[in-house]
Amino acid sequence: MLPWWLVIGYEQPGPVYGCSDPGCAVAEIAPTDLYCRTHGHFLPAATWPLGRARFVVANAARIAVCAGFLLTALLDSPIPAWVVGLAVATVAIAAPLRVYPATRAFAASCWTLVALAAATQTRNLEGFLTALGVALPTVWFLYSAALSWGVDHWRPRIAAADRGAGYVAASLSFALPALVVSLQGFPALRIAAAVGLVGAAAGAVTVGIVSGGMRIDTVVSAQLPYPPRPPRLNWTLPPKQPAATAAGPFDRLGLALSRFAHGSLRVSAIAARTAADGTRLFLHLLAIVVIGLVNWLVRVVVRTWRRMVRTLTTACRTLWWALWITAAATVRSFRVLVLPVALFAAAGIAVLRWADHVHRYLIDGAIADLAGLGATAAIALLALTAAWMLLSANPLVGSVRSATHSAENAGANGVVLTTVGGWTIGLPGLLGFGPIRVGWLTIGATVLLVAAFLSLLARRRRSP
Numbered sequence: 209m210l211p212w213w214l215v216i217g218y219e220q221p222g223p224v225y226g227c228s229d230p231g232c233a234v235a236e237i238a239p240t241d242l243y244c245r246t247h248g249h250f251l252p253a254a255t256w257p258l259g260r261a262r263f264v265v266a267n268a269a270r271i272a273v274c275a276g277f278l279l280t281a282l283l284d285s286p287i288p289a290w291v292v293g294l295a296v297a298t299v300a301i302a303a304p305l306r307v308y309p310a311t312r313a314f315a316a317s318c319w320t321l322v323a324l325a326a327a328t329q330t331r332n333l334e335g336f337l338t339a340l341g342v343a344l345p346t347v348w349f350l351y352s353a354a355l356s357w358g359v360d361h362w363r364p365r366i367a368a369a370d371r372g373a374g375y376v377a378a379s380l381s382f383a384l385p386a387l388v389v390s391l392q393g394f395p396a397l398r399i400a401a402a403v404g405l406v407g408a409a410a411g412a413v414t415v416g417i418v419s420g421g422m423r424i425d426t427v428v429s430a431q432l433p434y435p436p437r438p439p440r441l442n443w444t445l446p447p448k449q450p451a452a453t454a455a456g457p458f459d460r461l462g463l464a465l466s467r468f469a470h471g472s473l474r475v476s477a478i479a480a481r482t483a484a485d486g487t488r489l490f491l492h493l494l495a496i497v498v499i500g501l502v503n504w505l506v507r508v509v510v511r512t513w514r515r516m517v518r519t520l521t522t523a524c525r526t527l528w529w530a531l532w533i534t535a536a537a538t539v540r541s542f543r544v545l546v547l548p549v550a551l552f553a554a555a556g557i558a559v560l561r562w563a564d565h566v567h568r569y570l571i572d573g574a575i576a577d578l579a580g581l582g583a584t585a586a587i588a589l590l591a592l593t594a595a596w597m598l599l600s601a602n603p604l605v606g607s608v609r610s611a612t613h614s615a616e617n618a619g620a621n622g623v624v625l626t627t628v629g630g631w632t633i634g635l636p637g638l639l640g641f642g643p644i645r646v647g648w649l650t651i652g653a654t655v656l657l658v659a660a661f662l663s664l665l666a667r668r669r670r671s672p
């Protein structure tokens with residue numbers, strides 16, 4: 209189960225259901241439809257138990273709306289109308305997302321928070337917008353960093369290629385915006401930018417060492433060969449001349465000298481051979497030590513070089529992926545968080561203005577306030593519709609089709625409610641009790657309703 213912040217804006221819709229009337233074509237109903245296509249029933253209430261409960265709730269809602277307008281006039285305050293507007297707007301944002309539970313909870317709570325924040329600053333909407341202008345980018349970058357951190361849940365392909373890139377991207381997600389903003393004249397953010405960039409570089413190098421440099425091929429071929437051990441020398445003297453027989457004392461002396469000389473030569477030859485063998489062995493050992501040293505140095509240099517190259521290439525690849533993830537997370541958080549919250553703020557301000565217009569219209573009945581009332585209601589509903597379209601992430605054509613179908617059905621219900629409610633709360637004023645009179649809106653809705661009713665009658669008569 210993924211955490212909600214990785215789900216919103218990309219949630220798979222739950223099963224779509226129709227109303228409980230027989231023959232309801234569920235296949236034609238889009239996940240964001242509010243009314244069933246066959247009967248025009250309000251789908252969020254379609255699963256409620258039939259009969260009395262639904263009847264009571266629906267009429268309690270209608271009475272509450274009328275009571276809100278009545279209280280606005282009686283208390284001479286826009287607050288009850290604002291409460292009605294807030295409730296209707298909450299339904300307008302939450303109901304189309306009803307098969308996206310996590311996104312719906314996020315949208316409804318986020319909308320309520322923004323609308324309440326706007327309402328506490330009724331007299332200082334510039335302050336509200338300034339605070340939003342600081343808070344929204346901050347939340348944007350924090351959310352981008354969180355998305356980058358959890359990238360393996362929404363971009364498994366990148367995560368498989370390089371898991372560490374997400375952590376580097378989390379660092380970049382706030383370092384790059386901080387750098388841009390600090391260059392615009394906010395030097396205080398330079399430290400944050402520097403920390404983030406150094407952190408990103410250190411992260412990339414760490415990933416380079418761990419998943420690149422420590423996984424090199426350590427076999428180094430093409431080294432100097434070791435010389436074979438030299439064979440022993442076999443220097444020998446030629447065989448001694450056979451001894452001549454001595455022919456007198458003088459000859460004996462000569463023979464003795466000859467024997468001595470031959471013996472000395474033999475000893476010298478053995479000594480020379482031993483010395484030469486020893487020297488050759490020493491030189492051989494020296495050569496082995498030198499070649500071993502050279503080979504070791506070559507191995508060290510080659511491995512270090514490979515390690516450096518692998519570390520560097522892995523670090524660069526990690527940085528490249530990190531930049532890619534940062535861009536994707538920034539775009540995603542802009543669509544899922546920044547744009548919807550900005551739209552919520554626009555809708556929140558529009559609902560405040562709408563409540564003011566309702567208040568003044570109920571007191572004065574001025575046509576200008578009626579126009580303002582309609583314009584602000586349209587702005588709020590359009591902003592909230594755009595918000596749920598962004599958050600449901602469905603193709604635009606389907607969303608627009610869904611929205612127009614909902615608007616047609618809700619508009620029809622709204623005209624009926626306006627006519628009935630307008631006459632109900634306006635009639636006492638017409639008879640001289642209370643501040644509300646039957647005004648342009650009620651009369652217009654009544655005319656519309658009567659015209660629609662007559663056209664329906666005419667059509668029935670034409671095609672029996």
Ligand SMILES: [Zn+2]
Nearest residue numbers: 227232244247
């Ligand atoms: Zn139906």
